[in-house]
Amino acid sequence: MTSHNPNLAIPHGSTLRLRRLGIDTHQEAVIYMRQDCHVCRSEGFSAQARIEARLGERTLIATLGRITSDLLAHGEAGLSETAWHRLAAREGDEIAVTHAPPVDSLRHVRGKIYGHRLDAGAAEQIVRDIVAGRYSDVELAALVAACGGKALDQGEILGLTRAMVAAGSRLDWGKRAIADKHSVGGLPGNRTTPIVVAIVAACGLTIPKTSSRAITSPAGTADTMETLAPVDLNIAAMRHVVEQEGGCIVWGGAVDLSPADDILIRVERALNLDSDGQMVASVLSKKIAAGATHLVLDLPVGATAKVRSPVDADALSETLSAVATASGVQVRILTTDGSQPVGRGIGPALEARDVVSVLRNEQDAPVSLRQRAVTLAGALLELLGQASQGGGATLADKAIRDGSAWRKFAAICAAQGGMREPPRAKFTQEIPATGRGQVTEIDNRLLARIAKLAGAPAAKEAGIELHCPLGTQVDTGQPLYTIHAAARGELAYALDFVRSHPGAIELEPKQ
């Protein structure tokens, strides 16, 4: 009965020595302790015990993971990688552990489950605790479920949005009008942002764009842009670029805008649950925190996109407009075709080539990407009064044709640290059509999966080059798409997957 040997247990109030185990738990903070230490025992353990760890000035609440082996020596504790970074721990540091105090705002989550309204004060308290890392994953899941479906009315969504803005930094550009754009995700290759920024900045607007890296997709805008210029700028450097050029395209991760959003999105994704209310709070809180006053939203609708029907798009648009207006943001929402990827490339460097090709007004630039970017930029120009109603797209197109958008883009890249040439893949493989006919269906999700197996986004040059948009007539043996990879093994994974999942591109024989 080792658990009764007092020498094996950790006396109350004493410290444990940290050992880095290198366990990454999807961002949940976990503290690993031997089962014979007294904290493990007094908790009874089965109810996910929450432990407060203190290292110097930093504290953190973590879920207890119990070690039943000799992975940890007596007197040692481990942390999940997230917890390790949040405490800025080093091997051998001494931490003090205690039972975590109860998190008071959880009663508002319980209240919501019991059908009470989430008032503005409650939302603020919840979001503050989430950002402070006081919610476990199961608690976050309960919150997401409680606020899911139609559980939040517009007033509650507004309160949640404001709470999410208040919990992070908020940028102030000292100007009356700040432009921004956002695409609701789900469409591979939909990389309009760098083009839109270049156009509207060339036309004299201010557009300080922060973008995200890929989380589950083969590329985020920040990943794509990074193949063309540095994106890892702090607020001061970002401000400098925007003052000089009127626009930027940087990674939002360094700027701490609406940090609660990142935490909630992770759990929403795990549950495959994002209700309109949560999506609206998520999108608008990021934009308001970034200082936006005028916002154009791209809402792709399609069977394998995030928004699947026009009815869903209408409901989402209505809520987005109402909450944006109440938050003092002017918004224009464009419902767009989400039935297939945009442009040719899927993956950071391949998408960057599409972007450059459109901006340089090249003859074979992908039409779908150019049209989309021009439409979105045009809407922004109209919304901010830079173009007459109906004249925005023409003005945007002119900025591409006369080279001003490309010059602006090059200047932004230079200001961000210098323009680069996107890398090219060493290994490529064409995937040929096994029959002849017309392309009638493209599965966005399967293509994204193949691009990721080929190495995207970690390998910037990896991904897919699509040769046959919907409606293309193909012959047997004609290449449907080309897989790009940085290593032979990664190409093999992707090919292996293609063999077992042949339905990415559907052909219908010619009548």
Next chain:
Amino acid sequence: MTSHNPNLAIPHGSTLRLRRLGIDTHQEAVIYMRQDCHVCRSEGFSAQARIEARLGERTLIATLGRITSDLLAHGEAGLSETAWHRLAAREGDEIAVTHAPPVDSLRHVRGKIYGHRLDAGAAEQIVRDIVAGRYSDVELAALVAACGGKALDQGEILGLTRAMVAAGSRLDWGKRAIADKHSVGGLPGNRTTPIVVAIVAACGLTIPKTSSRAITSPAGTADTMETLAPVDLNIAAMRHVVEQEGGCIVWGGAVDLSPADDILIRVERALNLDSDGQMVASVLSKKIAAGATHLVLDLPVGATAKVRSPVDADALSETLSAVATASGVQVRILTTDGSQPVGRGIGPALEARDVVSVLRNEQDAPVSLRQRAVTLAGALLELLGQASQGGGATLADKAIRDGSAWRKFAAICAAQGGMREPPRAKFTQEIPATGRGQVTEIDNRLLARIAKLAGAPAAKEAGIELHCPLGTQVDTGQPLYTIHAAARGELAYALDFVRSHPGAIELEPKQ
């Protein structure tokens, strides 16, 4: 860029060698894999990836934990202890890993979040998947939140109860009438079960009682009973005892009754959320699966008990009665005093001494425990027609006084493997009153915490002996309670906690 070296990655469809890491994750199945293996990479990782692991005939769905250190060598995988046991793994076993197929029943959980009713078929599908281990903790939390508050109507609760019964074993005793009892938790020392079983079996009823071990409390009925006789009987052995003696008190863990309940309770506890609907399904599914036809429920009501007000008790009773009746179970619900612990002992052996003392009709047996047991047993005797209405308690009391209950208890212990003497603690310490006055308040939760720090339930002899029920007049220095421990270090933890949390027993100075 190690992640692009194909030699470090695991080819699709190949196997990984298991290494036992000894990480206990509160019963969630987790599979640990190196971040450079292809499953980690193609998932993108941030959305809690779900992996299917196959070992021989057994399969399991687990959440992916990513190892960023050399905790695992190339080609190795680890499992959380729960996953290890469920796969019956041995060091070095080869497992095949693939992406887990989507769990179809999750759409019903999403449906419930979106306000749809949970019909019987959906409940059945959900419960089946839960029992098969296909739900992650965050998915379970979303379900618990979606079914929380007043989200389930009586029809839905009935459907859920039936689904939970159907997903496990169901005992059939081949008799018309099977008695059972249940206490809704939260009250330390409330160990009436062994006494009730002995009384009603002595009076000729059949009561095949399965009980649980402690999860977060200092003792479960199975822990207490184990200090008096073996409780770890399989169904055949249990049946033998019941056929011979009419009753038993065994651990329910070996009998697989309503296995979904154990899984859901763990998450409900972590969320501190148990709505009436979930509690009713939980209690009744266990009892129906155990073959009960007549059930007496003890519902302690008090500020630090589970049910906190008479209004809450009424609502819960109404739902319990309705669902029990619809399930063909006759039920009688007794609302009892939940303001203080029952009996003197808190902890397995100390509670067992109280039980024996009542059953032996000893003069100084704790009155509160005896009265409660007699009331509950009396209600059962009436419910099953063994006593006239109002005559049950008298009959039950007689069974104690004439020694028949004690003889029946001894016979049951003998049939279960032989009666034992509960162990006595080596280390004890009295906690004296620091002033004089009347005991006006007892905090059940603090006392339970102290008993656990003293070593209960792992150390069977550990716990608390309470000397002063509510209303007792005490003088300065008079012992309020005695802490029992098996080791000096454990006694020290408990004392340390008592010093920092002095409010377990409140005195009010005499006017």
